[in-house]
Amino acid sequence: MANKNYGNKLRELRLKAGYTQQVVADKLGLKNKSTLGSWEIGKSEPDADTFLKLCDIYEVKSFSYFRDNDHKQKTPPATQEEEKTDQQQRLLSIADRLSDEGFKKLLDQAELLELRHKK
Numbered sequence: 001m002a003n004k005n006y007g008n009k010l011r012e013l014r015l016k017a018g019y020t021q022q023v024v025a026d027k028l029g030l031k032n033k034s035t036l037g038s039w040e041i042g043k044s045e046p047d048a049d050t051f052l053k054l055c056d057i058y059e060v061k062s063f064s065y066f067r068d069n070d071h072k073q074k075t076p077p078a079t080q081e082e083e084k085t086d087q088q089q090r091l092l093s094i095a096d097r098l099s100d101e102g103f104k105k106l107l108d109q110a111e112l113l114e115l116r117h118k119k
Helices: 004-017 021-028 034-040 048-058 080-097 100-116
Strands: none
Touching: 004 034, 004 048, 021 034, 021 048, 048 100, 080 100
16 A cells, blocks of 8 residues: 555645646546546555656655655755755665665666756
8 A cells, every 4th residue: 555645745736736636637648537546545656757747747846745744844955965965865765765676666767867857
């Protein structure tokens, strides 16, 4: 089972954006809204690529929104370099907790993002 808190946050973002489930499903190219509904009740979760699309649709700029209950960083970084270091540490922490299969998927997604967004 997926994380219910994660689903609640997805629902909260959709409502804040003023979208129906059908509108978001259409934007994602889903066949119907029931898939989105299952994510929002915590029954399942989107894959990494779809998650990134959702973040774009909902204009979420920081994944910390999905970590913190109050949707705020506890101590904002003083510089962009500190923020980057914090993000790198979080990514490594997540990678350490993944199964071998999950780690391979994370690596595949990271390489795909690198190709799309090279500096």
